[in-house]
Every structure is written in structure tokens, then in C-alpha cells.
Amino acid sequence: MPISRPVPWVSPVLYGAVLAAGLYAWLAGLGDTQPVLFAGGLAALAGIDLLERRRYPARTPRRPAAALLGARIALFAAVAAVDGSGLSRALFVLVPFTAYFAFGRAIAVALAAAGALLLMTAGAVADPRWYADVEQVSDLLMFCVGLVLTVSMAAVAVEERRARAELAASTARVAELSATAERNRVARDIHDDLGHHLTAIVLLLEKATAFRDLDSGAADRAVLDAHGSARRALDDVRRSVRTLREVGEPFSLSDALTDLVAGQAEDGGPTVVLEFAGEESGHDAAALRALYRAAQEGITNSRRHARATLVSVAATLDAAGAELVVRDDGRGFSPEREGYGLLGMRERVQLAGGRVDIGGASGGGTRLTVTIPRRSAP
Known part of the structure; x- marks a missing residue:
């Protein structure tokens, strides 16, 4: 399943490289570059990327992602048609790269294979003996290498983001479990320390109440004992707080x-x-x-x-x-x-x-x- 949008810097870098190569070919008189349409097509591609990031900051839904991918493919073809340098064909490696994030690995690999097959078919239509032309074969191999690299880059980026998300979730879970364990520990300490002393206080006060009329001396002693137990409870609370703040002496x-x-x-x-x-x-x-x-x-x-x-x-x-x-x-x-x-x-x-x-x-x-x-x- 896709987890996020593509790495943001890949497309602008490739657009910049294609723009520089196309303008150089136009200035040098190499090929038949139409600079206005060429630059306008690349600007439109950059604009689509910018609008998509603003409209869908986290993730583009599948239907809009499919429509945007189709628009990009059309613009890739248009830019390649008016680029005399021929480098614009490298833009098509962005098709499986973008699809990997939007639709997953299977569709991205299928689109990469389809792109390589389409380029091979176009070469065969233009020149039935294209396989005998070293330059055309080299271009095809380089294009295939580019497809493999972009799909691999997308896979690494997706796995890295997934790993970070899982790490964040695991960290949050560990923090939650640690907090729960600490709450349980504090609850046990409160019960064991204060509960013990409060039990003694309650019993002593009950004794004082029972002996108040029968034996005032015994009642007074019970009240004093209750005071003593209350003081010990306060000492235990202070000792527990001190233990939480600093390392205490070894327990005996x-x-x-x-x-x-x-x-x-x-x-x-x-x-x-x-x-x-x-x-x-x-x-x-x-x-x-x-x-x-x-x-x-x-x-x-x-x-x-x-x-x-x-x-x-x-x-x-x-x-x-x-x-x-x-x-x-x-x-x-x-x-x-x-x-x-x-x-x-x-x-x-x-x-x-x-x-x-x-x-x-x-x-x-x-x-x-x-x-x-x-x-x-x-």
C-alpha cells in the first residue's frame, strides 16, 4: 500500500536537467527545439507538482493521483516532441516513480515495463533495424537502467518512511507501556505504604472510640499511637518521593x-x-x-x-x-x-x-x- 507522496526533490532536479539540455541544444543549433513550448511544458509540470503538494499535503487520493499521472504523461510526451536534444525522454522514468507512491509496487513495475516496451516499439516502427544501431540500443539500455534505478529509489524511500512510521508507533507504545508500568508501581507503593499505616490508624481510632467511656487512658494511648502511625506514614511518603528524585541507599x-x-x-x-x-x-x-x-x-x-x-x-x-x-x-x-x-x-x-x-x-x-x-x- 502507498504511504506518502514522492520524494519532493527528484522531479525538480530532472526538470532542471532537461531544461538545461534542451536550451543548450537550441542555442547550439542541435536538433529542432521549440523553446517556448519546451519551457512552457516543463513549467506546467512544475506547476502540477506544486498544486498537488498544496492540495494534498500528506497523500493524494487514488483517483486524483491517476488523473494527475495521466496529465504528466501527456506533458512528458509534449515536451519530448519539442525538444531537439532528445533528453526529455528521461522524464518518462518519473512515471513508475510517481506511481510507486500513489499505487504501490506492482503498478509501478508494470508501468516501467510498459514504458520500456513502448520505447522499443516506437524505435522499431521508426527503424525496423533499430537493434543494429548502437546508439539506439544504448539509449534503450540507459532508459531501462533509469527505470530500474527510479523504481529502486521509490522502494527504498517507501520502506524508509514505513520504518520510521513503525518506529514512531513502537516508541509511542513503549512510552505508553512504561507509563502504565510506572502507574501500577506507584499504585502498589501507595497501597503498601499508606494502606498499611492507614489501616493501623483506623483500628487505633476505633479502639479509642470504643474505650472512650470505659477506659480514657487506653483511649488516649490509642489516639497517641494513631498520631505516631500518621507521622510514620508521612515519613514513608517523603522517603518515597526522595527515592524517586535521587538514588537512595542500598536496600536492607x-x-x-x-x-x-x-x-x-x-x-x-x-x-x-x-x-x-x-x-x-x-x-x-x-x-x-x-x-x-x-x-x-x-x-x-x-x-x-x-x-x-x-x-x-x-x-x-x-x-x-x-x-x-x-x-x-x-x-x-x-x-x-x-x-x-x-x-x-x-x-x-x-x-x-x-x-x-x-x-x-x-x-x-x-x-x-x-x-x-x-x-x-x-
């Missing part, structure tokens, strides 16, 4: 899990026990962050949905990979209750090359297991 899973567990006690949440084994060096940072987010989500769900009183977090890192197990003694897990948090967790773990398993734990409660094969740290 053990330190992050230790802080996470300590924060549960400060927020008045369930008892959380941490077990950590192995060395983090050599493990992919994305895998370590995915484990931390999984632990964060597991504790939040144990606190919000399971109403657990005891949560255990066990992280094991070895040569084969990394594993995180979060268990609680709550009400158990229902698959239909999976929300955005678990979805985001699965996405993070899958991006790190791992898997998530979640279900009931022995003795009741819920067991969350995250396994990520080891990949070398970048």
Missing part, C-alpha cells in the same frame, strides 16, 4: 523487616515475631523489596481482616533463592477476599521471577508463602 531487607515489626508494637497491633536467616549479598534488590512488600501486606491483612493476635514472619535467604512465610492465628483466608493488595503483591513477585501461595495454616489462621529464585544482583 533485614533492617526493613525489623523496623516493620517494631512498628506493629508501637501501633498497638498484634504480636509479630520475626525470624531472619541468610545473607542478603548477591540477591537481586527487586526480589528483596518484593519480600518486604509481601511481609507488609501479610501483616496488614492479618491485622485488618483476620483479627489475629499473633503473627510470625520468617525470611530465609540462601544460594537457591529467597523465601518469606507469614503466618497468623486469625480467622483464616477466603480466596474471594483477594483485593488490590494481594494483586499488587503477586505483580511484584512475578516481576521478580517468583510466586505467591496463600491459604490456611495448620492449626488455623492463614499462611502466606513467597518464593523467589536467586538472581545475581545488578
